Amino acid sequence: MISADTVQADGLQTNFDQLLAANGIRMSAAQRRRLAWLSERLGRATIHQAGSVPGRDHGVIILVEPPSGPAAEILYRSLRADCAVVVPFGENPAFDFLKSKLTDFGTIGPSFDGPHEMWWGGLNWRPIAPAEGSRSDSALRVVSCYPRAYGDDHAGALREKLAEFDIACDIVPIDAADGEHMRASEKSAFMLRMWQEHREPLLFIEADATLSELPLLPSSLECDIALHKWNRWEMSARTLYLGRTLAAESLLRNWHHIATAYPAVWEGYLLDQAWSLTSSRMALDTAWLPRSYHAPAEDAGTPRHTTVVHNLPTDNSDLGPDAEFGVTMRAARRASRSGGRDAMIVIKSQAASNNAITVIMRDIATSDAREMAASIEAVTGAFAADCGGFGRLELALCPWQDDIRAAKSAAASANSRIIEIAPWQALPADLFRTVGQSRDAGSVVVMAGQRG
Template identity: 75%
Template sequence: MTSADTAQADGLQTNLDHFLASNGIKLNAAQRRRVGWLVHRLGNAVLSQGGSVPVRDSGVIVVVEPPSGPAAETLYRTLRTGCAVVIPFGENPAFDFLKSKLTDFGTIGPGTDGPHEMWWGGVNWRALGTGKAFRTDAPLRVISCYPRGRGDEQAQRLRDQLAEYRIACDIAAVDTADDGCVHASEKAAFVRQMWQQHREPLLFIEADAVLTEAPMLPSNLDCDLALHKWNRWEMSARTLYVGRSAAAEALLHNWHHIATAYPSVWEGYLLDQAWCLTSSQMPLDTVWLPRSYHAPTEDTGTPRHTTIVHDLPADNADLGPDAEFGIAMRTARRAGRSGGRDSMIVVKSQAMTSDAITVIMRDIASSDAREIAASIEAVTGAFAADCGGFGRLELSLCPWQDDIRAAKSAAKSANNRIIEIAPWQTLPADLFRTIGQSRDAGSVVVMAGHRG
């Protein structure tokens, strides 16, 4: 990079900091790093309010208020291929319609320095998949494993292709409980072992996959985790990139732990649950890889772009054994958002106790995005200032009564204290201290008050 390029990049980042501050947008460190990465690649950030049409030369469109249906349609039709849309308050279901119009590129979970889930997407992957900043020499090691009893033929084909692309690899036969396949717990253990053994970012590819080009996109994304979602909700571990970060390590630990505890559950759901848990506890930077990195065999020889072709039927029948499985979570995953039945954020305190408190935020469908965001910040800020003796805060956003009932049931089964609030309510500074003084576990405290 020349001195002129460096000066230009510094100018873009300075402009971004001013843009965020002047519009009251609070991002945690991981989210700020991602937006800075997008600005560096695509151009300046601009604000779109109420579906307003952004200027034509803008690279990053930031949306802080959910547009109406017609406004979302207008915004979508004016977007260039070479731009990205960023939603800083991605946990809010009011943004779901806009997200459904776009291709979701990734999410970054909340953290104590920024308690919101950031969503980012665009028209398609073309702007981010190539370009002058796309490195073909980025550090990467491809890993794979296969049952020892199946032989080495398919794995050798993958080794040969990687050698042709000059990509380091570690492909191994593993002992498995079933000679025909590698179960989720065995795959998770293998990936975790490889992560501890090597220093490069890892890209796991199933041993029976075929490469049509060098799979370098994930290593250029500077993320913790990258994988593909079929139908925008069903996670697959057939192509899985894991970066070199504490968040990536936590994801691997959680995946292995959950897969070992529930060996009979199919691996996509186990990975999904590990992702939910990790993303709620730290700002996990996740990228949703394009279909080209999880292409079924029918894509080969068609105009559709392919990079990694898996020996899969086009109906994806192997991903989930039950076509109706996970209906409650599909809408949320399709919108790139954790559902109301999940904890949106989990914050730990310094208190040496296992006691936890669940805050359920209701009425979010009738509140605007800024109001909900401010309430989330107020809850997490109050807990950070005075945890009331609780070791953990779990915050759930619940747009519907079914979500509220499910969140209460989960909290009660965990013996958590429960507070139910609305976004427009003012919380007392000693909220958690007051609740903590009453040790009636499982009870529900409903904050009283009416919208002014």
């Protein structure tokens, strides 16, 4: 491994390719673009060496091995406000502790050319946020809807602020099936209609909110989707940005599809599931908006910075109705990654088949980051080389037995074949071909072998 000091990351793609290749890091094109974007704003990118302290000229610290508790604390205390930390193997829960000490800025999901989730964060948003008083040249349209039963005055404050800031908008009443309650399917249907009618990126803001300043951050990030995680785990649809990308459209359509199928479930959880589904199928570029874009009314007028101020209660009644609902995903969502029961990556093959195969990776808590990353790349590479006649591969990372059982149950209910492996196990080149030719379609193939 070489230090990034030998490779000046000046925004040139070839230099980043050299840096990543020299350190055995695979990233998708979208992930490399984000790395270059950060370096252009913050300075040189460097591979963090265990036990070292980032230099003053290092603006982007790339972390490939999860630090221990004391090492994470030392790294955290050594970071400057104007730097970012990038974790190229962000799907690995071993990085969760360090992530919990930092502010989540965003994630970019895995894809065939980069089968890992990339996480990026830092101490605060200010160094990469648009300067105060600036105005973006990027086109943006604010959209909002509300139940017709609320009356025309419901969105008065938002309309006035948008007119003051000269921001194009569509704020319309809709006929809600539940009267004064708007379902997630109705909100997502409205968003789809706005997507089809307009060509600009869309920023949905809840109709009873107001603005303290121009909402410049989402469009400046050049991402697919931007939203806020309330309490760091529950996704909120009160402020939701969609860039004009195929990935953003895919997420919107997935959200509408899931919301229509499960009308009784609240919108934040449905959006969470749409995010997980979309992120597993493409390199979804997500930005996690700061609290200033989801500020309760109590924040306005205090020293706390606000941009979008929502008419929220001071308690948690605006969150899901069951405090224990979704508890299985909280640890993962706090770390901005897929949970053990979600597919981390889904890859389609060229085979004309509806048959799917699920690979469950166990024992990830006792494997180092490089070992686990290499195993993920081995699985996806083997499937690309010989899919065995399967039309789709789903790879799930399961740190606990409960996660393994849940993943197996989900795969079995979808009539998917199942392979269970550990990161340290070598895979035969014809793995998927062998499993595909097996007559026992209901069996679980458990790779045997001991750690070397």
